[in-house]
Amino acid sequence: MAELPRIVSVDDHVIEPAHLFETWLPARYRARGPQPLTAGIGQLAYIGGKYRITMDPEGPPTDWWIYEDLRFPYKRNIAAVGFDRDEMTLEGITRAEMRPGCWDPAERLKDMDLNHVEASLCFPTFPRFCGQTFAEAHDKEVALACVRAYNDWMVEEWCGDSGGRLVPLCLIPLWDVGLAVAEIERNAARGVRAVTFSEIPTHLGLPSIHSGHWDPFFAVCAETGTVVNMHIGSSSQMPAASPDAPPAVQASLSFNNAMASMMDFLFSGVLVRFPALRLAYSEGQMGWIPYALERADDVWREHRAWGGVRDIVPEPPSSYYYRQIYCCFFRDRHGIAALDAVGRDNATFETDYPHVDSTFPHTKEIALDHVRGLDEETVYKLMRGNAIRMLGLDLDRDRDRDQNRDRDGGRAATRTPGR
Incomplete structure (x- = not known):
């Protein structure tokens, strides 16, 4: 491999600037919308997950959002880049203490250049991974305005001057599927091809994907080519064992949410009804996928009569995974070792900037350590090609056109005359 291709990261994060809602929320809602505040933070406790x-x-200065009865602080572990490993704690932090790339798009592009990253898809922080903050709000008129304001800021300010390098990821009003459809259509009309959604909506008190409630949402995503992105923790809870276990247990089990969600989708019939729908699992890694698919196919073969899926899933579940689902990784040697089962066309890469798990600024070295020994075409797919295809990015079109021409020419050369 001559050189590692520049990376397209499908899972990074943005710390919202203090001016977001003052600038982008209509004036009539601003007094009732989220308010930025710098104030001291008290002792943080971790109880029952x-x-x-x-x-x-009297506590350390911290930047907060105040919204209805919510008090939301920024903590070091979500703006961890630039700190030593042992300083990446749950203490409060101000934007002034953060690396500017956390919240400033121009600085983010500079950090992407330092980190061998060409393009980046960023999940929200204050709204939480799929907009739970607004779904939980009491005043849904203001909440809807906040969802739209966030999306306008995401498209026009965060991504607007990046030359396509910052890829918009938008929210939906989770509490109303009709409004969600309208928001997908509004954003798709201006080129947005990614939306964030809950991995397990029932954990948020919302209908399940088995109920049919979300079918209009899935339909419009399929029609517009909008990828449904589900980040671990987008169900507002993480898997845990004992209720008094330390956060490290939760962190080690985090992939379980993605696995549970994927099983939900594979056996729901959603991917059967919407064959053009694409799902992306973010920060769930991929080493677990081969066995999960093996087990799903085994259950489908051996237990479908009593398992409730005989009439709704006509093909082995793994076939829908390979056709419609993407995973991503950043530290996962087991996933690389099982890449043929994971799917060379299904795996993408992430840097998780600026979270505590981020590979910044050593992403290139870490990626090389994982892909060394793989053929160049596979490396290209993992580092950027699959992400470009998934998100419909306007990158590498000359390369793809040349490869398609070469493949077509090769087929023509080997075609039997007269056939």
Whole structure:
């Protein structure tokens, strides 16, 4: 391999600037919308898999969002780049203490250049991974305006001057599927091809994907080529074992949410009804996928009569995975070792900037360590090609055209005359 292709990262994050809602929310909603505030943070407790955070005038200065009865602080572990490993804690942080690339798009592009990254898809922070913050709000009129304001900021400010390098990822109003369809259509009309969604909606008190409730949403995503992106934790809970286990247990089990969600989709009939729908699992890694697919296919063969899927899933579940689902990785040697089962056309790469798991600024070295020994075409697919295809990015068109021409020419040369 002559050189590692520049990476297209399908899972990064943005820290929202303090001016977001003041600038992008219509004036009539601003007093009731999210308000930025710098104030002290109290002692953080981790109880039963959930964080308990309070304000404390005597505590370390922290940047917060105040919205209805919500008090949302930014913490070091979500803006960790630039800190030593042992400083990546759950303490509060201000934007002034963060690396500017966390919230400034021009600085983000500079950090992407330092990190061998050409393009990046970024999940929200204050709205949470799929917009749960607004779904939980009491005043849904303001909440809808906030969803639209966030999307306008994402498309026009965060991504607008990046030359296509920052890829828009938009929210939907989760509480109303009709409004969600309208928001997909509004954003697709301006070129957005990615939306974030909950991996397990029932954990948010929403209907399940088996109910048919979300079919209009899935239909419009399929029609517009909008990829449904599901980040671990987008169900507002993470898998845990003992209720008094430390956060490290939760972090080690985080892939379980993606696995549970994927099984939900494989046996739901959603991918049967919407064959053009594409799903992307973010930060779930991929080493678990080969056995999950093996088990799903085995259950489909041996247990479908009593398992409730005989009439809704006509083909082995793995066939829908290979056709419609993408995974991603950044530290996963087991996934690379099982790449043929994971799918060379299904795996994408991420850097998780600026979270505590981020590979910044060593992403190139870490990626090389994983793909060394793979053929150049596979490396290209993993580092950027699959992501470009998944998101419909306007990158590498000359390369793809040349390869298609070469393949067509090769077929013509070997075609038997007269046939």
